[in-house]
Amino acid sequence: xxxxxxxxxxxxxxxxxxxxxxxxxxxxxxxxxxxxxxxxxxxxxxxxxxxxxxxxxxxxxxxxxxxxxxxxxxxxxxxxxxxxxxxxxxxxxxxxxxxxxxxxxxxxxxxxxxxxxxxxxxxxxxxxxxxxxxxxxxxxxxxxxxxxxxxxxxxxxxxxxxxxxxxxxxxxxxxxxxxxxxxxxxxxxxxxxxxxxxxxxxxxxxxxxxxxxxxxxxxxxxxxxxxxxxxxxxxxxxxxxxxxxxxxxxxxxxxxxxxxxxx
Amino acid sequence: xxxxxxxxxxxxxxxxxxxxxxxxxxxxxxxxxxxxxxxxxxxxxxxxxxxxxxxxxxxxxxxxxxxxxxxxxxxxxxxxxxxxxxxxxxxxxxxxxxxxxxxxxxxxxxxxxxxxxxxxxxxxxxxxxxxxxxxxxxxxxxxxxxxxxxxxxxxxxxxxxxxxxxxxxxxxxxxxxxxxxxxxxxxxxxxxxxxxxxxxxxxxxxxxxxxxxxxxxxxxxxxxxxxxxxxxxxxxxxxxxxxxxxxxxxxxxxxxxxxxx
Numbered sequence: 358x359x360x361x362x363x364x365x366x367x368x369x370x371x372x373x374x375x376x377x378x379x380x381x382x383x384x385x386x387x388x389x390x391x392x393x394x395x396x397x398x399x400x401x402x403x404x405x406x407x408x409x410x411x412x413x414x415x416x417x418x419x420x421x422x423x424x425x426x427x428x429x430x431x432x433x434x435x436x437x438x439x440x441x442x443x444x445x446x447x448x449x450x451x452x453x454x455x456x457x458x459x460x461x462x463x464x465x466x467x468x469x470x471x472x473x474x475x476x477x478x479x480x481x482x483x484x485x486x487x488x489x490x491x492x493x494x495x496x497x498x499x500x501x502x503x504x505x506x507x508x509x510x511x512x513x514x515x516x517x518x519x520x521x522x523x524x525x526x527x528x529x530x531x532x533x534x535x536x537x538x539x540x541x542x543x544x545x546x547x548x549x550x551x552x553x554x555x556x557x558x559x560x561x562x563x564x565x566x567x568x569x570x571x572x573x574x575x576x577x578x579x580x581x582x583x584x585x586x587x588x589x590x591x592x593x594x595x596x597x598x599x600x601x602x603x604x605x606x607x608x609x610x611x612x613x614x615x616x617x618x619x620x
Numbered sequence: 621x622x623x624x625x626x627x628x629x630x631x632x633x634x635x636x637x638x639x640x641x642x643x644x645x646x647x648x649x650x651x652x653x654x655x656x657x658x659x660x661x662x663x664x665x666x667x668x669x670x671x672x673x674x675x676x677x678x679x680x681x682x683x684x685x686x687x688x689x690x691x692x693x694x695x696x697x698x699x700x701x702x703x704x705x706x707x708x709x710x711x712x713x714x715x716x717x718x719x720x721x722x723x724x725x726x727x728x729x730x731x732x733x734x735x736x737x738x739x740x741x742x743x744x745x746x747x748x749x750x751x752x753x754x755x756x757x758x759x760x761x762x763x764x765x766x767x768x769x770x771x772x773x774x775x776x777x778x779x780x781x782x783x784x785x786x787x788x789x790x791x792x793x794x795x796x797x798x799x800x801x802x803x804x805x806x807x808x809x810x811x812x813x814x815x816x817x818x819x820x821x822x823x824x825x826x827x828x829x830x831x832x833x834x835x836x837x838x839x840x841x842x843x844x845x846x847x848x849x850x851x852x853x854x855x856x857x858x859x860x861x862x863x864x865x866x867x868x869x870x871x872x873x874x875x876x877x878x879x880x881x
Binding site for chain 2: 375377378381382384385388389392395396399400403404407410531533534537538541542544545549550551555556557560
C-alpha cells in the first residue's frame with residue numbers, strides 16, 4: 358500500500374515538472390466547459406421541452422464531470438500496455454518488485470492525479486458561478502460522500518476495463534482497435550457530448566446497466582433522481598467490478614504465459 | 621514547384637505501399653477507425669431525435685457535416701501527417717533531415733510520416749459527404765460550391781494543425797501543448813452547426829475557424845450562399861498568410877540537433 362502511494366506520488370511529482378503542459382491542459386478544459394455551457398444554453402432555449410428530460414443545470418454538471426474524469430486518463434492504461442508490448446519495454450517492468458499491471462495503474466493514476474484535481478476545482482467553480490448547484494434530491498453533504506463512493510467504484514471498474522483492453526494486445530499484436538471501440542462506448546453511455554437523459558428510455562437503461570455506463574456512473578450522479586438510484590448504481594458497478602476482476606485474473610495469467618522476451 | 625508536387629505524390633504512394641505491406645494491420649486500422657467514427661453518427665442522431673430539427677438543420681444535415689469533417693480530417697492526417705510529428709522532430713533534432721533535403725521543406729515534412737487510421741476517416745467521410753449530396757440531389761452548381769467549401773476547410777485545417785505544431789519552435793518540449801491547442805480547435809467542429817448562436821458561430825468561423833472544416837460547407841449549400849463562400853475564401857486566405865509567415869519565422873529559430881543520419 359505504502360509502495361503504491363509512493364509510486365503514485367513520484368509520478369505525480371514528475372508530471373507537474375512540466376508546468377506548461379498542465380497550464381495548457383487546464384486552458385483547454387476551461388474553454389471546453391464554457392463552450393459546452395453556452396452551446397447547451399442555446400439548445401435549451403431552442404428546445405424548452407428538454408427541461409423535462411433533465412434540467413439544464415444537471416445536464417451541464419453531468420457533462421462537466423465526464424470531462425473532469427477524462428483528465429484522470431485511466432483509459433491510457435491500454436496505450437501504456439500497447440507501447441510496452443510493441444517496444445519490448447515490458448521486460449523492464451517485469452524485472453521490478455511490483456506486479457506489472459499494478460505498476461501501470463500507479464503510473465497512470467500518478468500522471469492524471471494533478472490534472473484531475475485542478476480540472477475538478479475549475480469545473481466546480483465555473484459551474485457554481487455560472488449555473489449554480491445541480492438538483493440532486495438529497496443534502497449536498499450526503500451527496501458529496503455518495504459521489505466519492507461512486508467515483509472510487511467506477512474508476513476501479515474503468516481501470517479493469519482498460520487493463521482488459523491492454524491485455525488483448527498479447528493476442529491481437531495491436532490492441533488499439535479494442536481501445537477505440539470500448540472508449541467510444543464509454544463516450545456514448547457516459548454522456549460525454551450528449552447527456553444520456555436525452556436518449557430513448559430503453560437505451561438509457563442499457564447505458565446505465567452496461568459496464569461502459571457503469572464506469573462513468575459519476576455523470577449519472579448529477580441527475581435529479583440520483584438519491585433514488587444510488588444503491589442500484591453501487592450494486593451495478595460492484596457486479597461489473599467482480600465480473601471484470603475475474604476476467605483480468607484469468608487473462609493476465611494466460612498473457613504472461615504467452616509472453617516471449619527477446620532478451 | 622512541379623518537382624515538389626511530384627515528390628509529394630511519389631512519397632505518398634510509397635507511404636501507402638509501405639503501410640499496405642502489412643495488409644491485415646492496414647485494414648484493421650482503417651475498419652477500426654470507421655467503427656470509431658460511427659459513434660459520432662449515433663451520438664448526434666440520438667441528439668437530433670431528442671431535440672428535433674434546429675434552425676432548419678435536420679439529422680441528414682448533421683450527417684453531412686460529420687462526413688465533411690471526417691473527410692477533411694482524413695485528408696490532413698492521411699497525406700500530411702508529418703506535420704503532427706514536427707514537435708518530436710524538433711525535440712530530437714531530426715528536423716535537420718527535412719531542411720537539408722533538395723525539395724520544399726513543407727512537402728518533405730508533410731510526407732515524413734503516415735497514419736493508417738486516417739484512411740478510415742477519409743473513406744467514411746467521402747462516402748458520407750457524397751451520399752449527402754446524392755440524397756439531396758445537388759445540382760452541378762451546388763456540387764461546385766460544396767467541393768470549393770470543403771477545399772477551403774481542408775486548407776484551413778492543415779494550416780491550423782501546422783501552426784499548432786510550429787509552437788514547438790518557440791516553446792521548449794511543445795509536443796503536448798501543440799496537441800492541447802489543436803484539441804481546442806478541433807472540438808467545436810464536431811458539434812452540429814445549427815446549435816451555435818450567431819456570435820459563437822462567427823467566432824468559430826474566423827478567429828478559431830473550426831466550423832469552416834465542418835458546418836460551414838453544409839451551411840453554404842443549404843443557403844446556396846456565394847457570400848458565405850467568399851467569406852470562407854477570405855478567412856482561408858488570411859490563415860494561409862498567417863501560417864506562411866509563422867512557418868518562415870519558425871524555421872529561422874531552429875537550431876540544429878547535430879543528429880544527421
